[in-house]
Amino acid sequence: MELQELKEKLEQTGFPVAYYSFPENEAPPLPFICYLVTGSDNFAADGVVYDKALQIQIELYTRGKDLQAEESVEVALSEFVWNKTESYIDSEKCYQIAYEIEV
Structure with missing residues (x-):
């Protein structure tokens, strides 16, 4: 899958x-999403990469705890195995729900 x-x-x-x-x-006003490549987990043998895999973090930013927004992101990510973490950003007064996937 391409980033686009x-x-x-x-x-x-x-x-x-x-x-x-x-x-x-x-x-834009919250909620919004940012995503970025955080690394790779390539499969290699004999000094050659046979299969590339990008590690991607998807960040959902919301003003308050928004289960409906989280569900929308999780539906969009339904074809992936994902892990989720949550934090509150004091300086921005918002929540960051981060999803990690591999493509």
Whole structure:
């Protein structure tokens, strides 16, 4: 799967989506989604990569705990195995729900 295809799946949530971040002072109102490549987990043998795999983090930002928004993201990610963590960003007064997937 290409990153553009992942972006299209995330856009099905109806939330604004950006790679890594929105431009400074141009972030839309919450909720919104950012996604980024955090690494790779390639399969290699004999010094050759046979199968590439990107590790991707998808970040949902919400003002409060929003189970409906989380469900929308999880439906968009239904074809992936994902892990989820949650944190509160004091400086921004918002929640970050982070999903980790591999493509």
